[in-house]
Amino acid sequence: MSDTPDSAVQTVRTYIEQHRAAFLDDLAEWLRIPSVSAQPAHAPDVRRSAEWLAAKLAETGFPVAEVWETGDGAGAPAVFAEWPSGDPAAPTVLVYGHHDVQPAAREDGWNTDPFDPVVLGNRLYARGAADDKGQVFFHTLGVRAHLALTGRTAPAVTLKLLIEGEEESGSTHFRELVERHRTRLAADAVIVSDTGMWSESTPTVCTGMRGVADCEITLYGPDQDLHSGAFGGAVPNPATAAARLVAALHDEDERVTIPGFYDDVAELTDRERELIAELPFDEASWLATAKSYATLGETGYTTLERVWARPTAEVNGIGGGYQGPGGKTIVPASAHLKLSFRLVADQDPDKIEAAVRDWVAARVPAGIRHEIVFGAPTRPCLTPLGHPALQAVARSMSTAFDGAKIRFTREGGSGPAADLRDVLGAPVLFLGISVPSDGWHAPNEKVELDLLLKGVEATAHLWSDLATALPAGPPTASPAAQSAAALR
Incomplete structure (x- = not known):
């Protein structure tokens, strides 16, 4: 799938290797901040996490890096950053993630202190290592590798980040935040780095969430x-x-x-069902993971179709x-x-x-x-398989994974991605490198370091690809978003 020259791949990998140690040291420092948004006692830590990230993004090179209040100060702070391309015709891309984490304590079953990161072999153990600090942070090294590859002093796209502080406690104030700042958040595409892949040996790109x-x-x-x-x-x-x-x-x-x-x-197309069927799904293993003894669901659909698309x-x-x-x-x-x-x-x-x-x-x-x-609802989100931005994400992932065929998945869970799509009128794409064994929300959460650096590689190549795949010029709200704004 990838046709990126070998020299470009090697340039990126050399840059990443040269900066790997400092990158992981910085990530470990961030992971030590127990930014548990669901527990009021940790509210100062959530704020400290936001301030730490804003400072690190400024250090990375973002000319704008701000902490945004939510809920008129009653909510957890978010972080906004922007790095203009310098090319007025360049498209704009917004990256979404979150810096808050789930509660964690040693007595929950952790083998180590959840907020004292430990590297064992190729794995980094800490709360937030995969969900979602690790997957947010790979964008900092990714954009610098992108500049090293292209020789640019600014990204090929105008790059914005919105890193939420209360995703793990329901994103209570998120939509209001996006609506209030819709002009500054305007983008031609949104990249969500809060998802995962099928497995280490089967790189995938998620196309939607329920x-x-x-x-x-x-x-x-x-x-x-x-x-x-x-x-x-x-x-x-x-x-x-x-x-x-x-x-x-x-x-x-x-x-x-x-x-x-x-x-x-939206019914599954024949092509979508074919792509789902291509995945190496072992139902017996899936049942064992669920600690269940049988599958049950809507007649006429496979297990994956039921949990992803029905x-x-x-x-x-x-x-x-x-x-x-x-x-x-x-x-x-x-x-x-x-x-x-x-x-x-x-x-x-x-x-x-x-x-x-x-x-x-x-x-x-x-x-x-x-x-x-x-309760407060969450809307579903789906990116069409043929969307040029989705194809750019798949190509960049393929480059990072040595030309591997990238397959497509969906997620059975839910998140705030649809709010970004609805308010900004921009397509939402998912770029994540976490795997099921990473243990999101569970004791001993970890991230595979090789995969984390694959995320860095993918983003290093992605911004140039999206610069040509997306429409040129300043982003404008879609007709649907304009109509919604007119009603408010």
Whole structure:
């Protein structure tokens, strides 16, 4: 796939090797900052992490490197940096990542202190090594290798970075941040470095992530628990109503029964299904990782198609009535459900919420009242396989991996990428080098150092490729983004 001259590949690799030690020392220094956004006690550390990164980006060469407040100061700080190309016709690329991390403590099962980075062999162990500080930081060495390769004093594209500080705690203020700074964040493409690859031996590029909507449903029956002998069978039971809702959520083919749920789903093309089938997927190993004994899902789709490209409805929790030891013969006063819906390309979380509300209302029996509370939704995001920017990412990855064929994946999870696409009107591409064994959110998180440096290589080549693949000139918002802005 790659046609980059060998001399260019060697120039980049030589530069990386010369600066490898300093790069890893800097990364280790950043990893020592416990920037756990979900824990208020670490709020000063999250700020220190943002300030550290802004200073390091300025040292790297970015003329602009700023700490941005979120939520009018109530949220965790983000970092913005910009390095103009110097060529007024050059396109603009925005890199997204996050500098906050998941909670971690030695007693969770870590073999070492999670905030004292340790290199063992070819692996760097620390919280944030892969998710996401390592994958953010490879852009600092990557842009310098790009300059060494091209002889430029500024990147071939105008390069911007937006590094969030609260991704691990729900990106609560992220969309508002992007909307407030949309002019400064304007870009022709967005690169998200918060994803991974299929495996060390199968380099891949992610093309999309699912969205999510979630809700809690509370069902109320009598005003208090009742004696089941005196009242059972004669008054409505909210726990029974909850069980019936759950039972009705899927049909015999494991399809979601909510009317309109599939109306806007972007169906897989034959080519997309072929590309998924090409991946070396071992279902038995996948089940072993999940510690499950069988697969189950929508009829007519493979396991990977189900978790990447099909919408789902899951019961995350169900409860109500007496849960203690022994029996307690009652009709409970209330019951509750927690449901989540993973959404795919073209589905609108607002429409799904309305459909769920109507579906529940139609099935709650007389004498039971209910409340539904939805959380903040995340929209799905998908980049078409033929998009020229996606092909540039694949070519750069191929160059880094010695001309290997780059395959394409999706992610079953969700993230804020769609907010960047919707507000900025720019396509979102994913460039990540993490592998499943890196243990995101788990004890002993690590990153493979060889792969981390492959990320550096890929970005060193990417900016020149995108300079020709993307439209020239200052970025402008898409018609959809302009329309959305006009409504606000």
